[in-house]
Amino acid sequence: MARRILFLTISLIALGACAKSGDAPPPHYIAGAVPGDRAPDGASVIFEAEDGLIVIDTGRHPDHQQKILDYAKMRGAPIAAIVNTHWHLDHTGGNAELRAAYPGLKVYATGAVGAALEGFLARGRAMNAEALDDPETPESQKADMRLDMEAVDHPQALRPDITVSERMSLPAKGRALELNVTDHAATAADIWVWDPATKTAVVGDLVTLPAPFFDTGCAEGWAKALNDIAAKPVERVIPGHGAPMDAKAFTTYRQAFENLIACASDQGSNDCAERWARDAGGLMSEAEKASAVPYAQYYIDHILRNPKAVWALCE
Ligand SMILES: [Zn+2]
Structure with missing residues (x-):
């Protein structure tokens, strides 16, 4: 109970701080993880825009995505956009869940995921399918393998709605975010x-x-x-x-x-x-x-x- 009260207090302070900082509320950070016993999740960062939230990277596991969905609910704002920093599944695996919850959202990403779906991700899927059939594969790894196969089997969730091929700006509250593209x-x-x-x-x-x-x-x-x-x-x-x-x-x-x-x-x-x-x-x-x-x-x-x-x- 004490913990819950503490959480509420912190949330209210954070909200107060946002209101005071006025035009450009600071982003909300959701830590990722590189645990030894399962595949990693990348960190997520959430900005506010006039039409809803901008979520940078969506993690791999459902418990990570739940933190994003809970935050959106707490703010009472829809998720309007996802920006994927890159196509690795620890950063894009949650696209499908977030799209399902907010069907109007737009995914911003580079076109690199296209070649990855044909190459790296297709090979990874085949290796996972083989490993799932192998009695030597530890049970603890199988859930992650199934999760990644599921993500690759829904490529439309991974592909961008807006392909970012050069620097562009994305309006957020009080500023324009700059999306930079690497080579x-x-x-x-x-x-x-x-x-x-x-x-x-x-x-x-x-x-x-x-x-x-x-x-x-x-x-x-x-x-x-x-x-x-x-x-x-x-x-x-x-x-x-x-x-x-x-x-x-x-x-x-x-x-x-x-x-x-x-x-x-x-x-x-x-x-x-x-x-x-x-x-x-x-x-x-x-x-x-x-x-x-x-x-x-x-x-x-x-x-x-x-x-x-x-x-x-x-x-
Ligand atoms: Zn990563």
């Missing part, structure tokens, strides 16, 4: 969102902890995207995975990223992974620190140094 960074084309009112960059998987997730990434384009973000007068960066950062922490991340790429080109993968963990360790929770070296080493060996890494495409 071969975490995917073939990602979106990162700049909110000039609160000097916040919502960057999807261009910033992730415990390590950059290179599964579909291109190191050069990615480094350029981080430079473009740094060119803004940024005060807060909201990563796809990991806690929100101030400008100083983002500079630390960017330097650690550059060191990782440079190191991976000619030094031992374990040394480079340990250097990454030292460089970026101050940004991580204890749990993130514990998995930073194995994550970084995996990506160095399997993607950055693997000429046959079919997904590490830079063109």
